[in-house]
Amino acid sequence: MTNRAGPGYGRPGPGLDAVTSERGRLINLTYRLLGSLAEAEDAVQETYARWYAMSAQQQDAIESPGAWLTKVAGRICLNMLGSARARRETYVGEWIPEPLPEPGEWIDGRPGGTTVDPADRVTLDESVSMAFLVVLESMTPAERVAFVLHDVFRYSFAEVGEIVGRTPVACRQLAFSARRRVRASQPSAVPAAQQARIVRDFKQAWEARDIYALIGLLDPDATVIADGGGLVVRRQRVEGGEQVARACVDLADRAPSLTILERAVNGRPGLVAQQDGTTAAVLAFDIAGGRIKRIWAIFNPEKLRPWTTG
Numbered sequence: 024m025t026n027r028a029g030p031g032y033g034r035p036g037p038g039l040d041a042v043t044s045e046r047g048r049l050i051n052l053t054y055r056l057l058g059s060l061a062e063a064e065d066a067v068q069e070t071y072a073r074w075y076a077m078s079a080q081q082q083d084a085i086e087s088p089g090a091w092l093t094k095v096a097g098r099i100c101l102n103m104l105g106s107a108r109a110r111r112e113t114y115v116g117e118w119i120p121e122p123l124p125e126p127g128e129w130i131d132g133r134p135g136g137t138t139v140d141p142a143d144r145v146t147l148d149e150s151v152s153m154a155f156l157v158v159l160e161s162m163t164p165a166e167r168v169a170f171v172l173h174d175v176f177r178y179s180f181a182e183v184g185e186i187v188g189r190t191p192v193a194c195r196q197l198a199f200s201a202r203r204r205v206r207a208s209q210p211s212a213v214p215a216a217q218q219a220r221i222v223r224d225f226k227q228a229w230e231a232r233d234i235y236a237l238i239g240l241l242d243p244d245a246t247v248i249a250d251g252g253g254l255v256v257r258r259q260r261v262e263g264g265e266q267v268a269r270a271c272v273d274l275a276d277r278a279p280s281l282t283i284l285e286r287a288v289n290g291r292p293g294l295v296a297q298q299d300g301t302t303a304a305v306l307a308f309d310i311a312g313g314r315i316k317r318i319w320a321i322f323n324p325e326k327l328r329p330w331t332t333g
Contacts, residue, residue, distance in 0.1 A: 042074060042088045049096050055171050056100040057107070058120035058156050060329065066103060070096040093178075097168055097186035104164035115253025117260065119319050120156040122305045123289045124329045150175045151289050153307035153319050158208045162201050169194045170201035213310050219285075219292040221310055226283050226294055229271050237268035242314040252323030267318070278303075295330065302330040 049070060053063035070092055074082070085091045111118045149155055150171070159167050165187050172178040172186065173194070180191035180198070187194060221240060228236035241264035249259050261270045275281065282297045288307045296304040305327060309317035321327065 042071075042092070045089050045092050046071075048089075049092060052093065052171070052176060053096055053100055054123075055150055055156075055159070055175060056097070056168060057103060058160060059326075060121050060123060062103060062107070066096055066099045069099050090182075094186055097172060101164050101168050101187060104167060108164070115251075117248050117250050118160070119248065119250035119321050119326075120153065120160065121326045122153065122293075122307060122321050122330070123151060152291050153289050154209065154309045154317075155205070156289070157319070158205050161204060163197075165189070166197045166201040166204075169197035170205075173198045174202065215292070217313075218308070218310050221313070221315065222292040222294060222308055223285060225308075225315060226285060229275060230283055232272045232275050234268050234272050237271055238264055240315055241265075241267055242312070242316045245315055245317065247318045247320055249320040250323050250326070252325060254324055255322040302327045305330060 046067065049067045050063055053066040054060055057063050057066065073095055074088070074092065082088075159171070162170065168187050169180075169183050172183045173180060180194040183194040183198075184191045187197070189197070225237065225240050228240060243264045244262070245264045245267050247261040247267050247270065249261075251259070261267050278298065280298060281303070284295045284297065286293055286295045286305075288294075288305055291307065293308060294306040295302055296306070303322065305321045307319040307321075308315055309319075324331075
């Protein structure tokens with residue numbers, strides 16, 4: 024693979040530094056490939072395990088540790104995506120990518136700061152928005168790896184081919200097919216400040232149990248998709264703006280002690296529902312045309328552990 028400028032490439036400084044400095048970049052890559060922070064960390068840990076399993080002589084023979092780590096991490100993710108598809112076919116209910124915790128209220132459409140170790144943070148941009156990750160879930164493993172590596176991380180198709188085991192021409196076609204899916208599903212961009220305002224209005228209407236205000240904020244064809252993982256009994260899907268509004272009011276009536284907080288979810292304005300100080304749900308929003316078109320509600324406690332402990 025082609026050498027790149029930056030930490031970890033061209034063997035700058037001690038070999039150990041060149042290898043460990045790649046961790047943040049690998050977490051960024053593997054989270055986008057897998058849609059799960061826990062699985063991303065497992066993939067990076069396995070990548071480093073394979074590096075350290077080599078002898079010093081084998082390590083010294085590798086011209087670019089960063090390129091080697093990327094290649095191995097990509098192949099590990101490709102294998103994990105294949106097995107993940109089989110697991111998700113037996114998953115109870117809807118499967119939604121694991122939401123990234125980003126503490127801090129949204130003020131004027133900008134997220135607050137965090138105390139997360141920079142080496143373990145996923146860089147927040149459009150490629151980690153929930154809407155984008157959901158589209159990635161519809162792709163084949165090879166499409167997803169080719170698209171993320173080329174279109175998001177700017178690797179050449181020759182380099183992508185080394186990871187997915189296909190020719191550059193085949194990788195180009197994979198990325199083209201994936202790109203078509205993204206373009207077909209992505210609405211026009213909504214300014215962050217406008218998103219934040221709509222989510223805030225939704226929160227206030229929800230707390231007030233104002234069904235008419237909720238209906239006004241929701242697209243007539245709005246949908247709620249809920250991920251409980253079979254561990255929490257919830258309706259998996261609610262369709263229609265009025266039905267979604269009534270479901271929200273019903274939930275507020277059944278859980279009067281529920282606290283709703285404005286929080287960044289995967290770098291976009293979202294909401295966190297807490298019960299007795301424990302995160303019960305994380306909500307991500309898809310907004311277009313000034314209205315909420317889709318709400319992804321994650322209830323699965325296994326996916327909410329970072330939000331509860333953080």
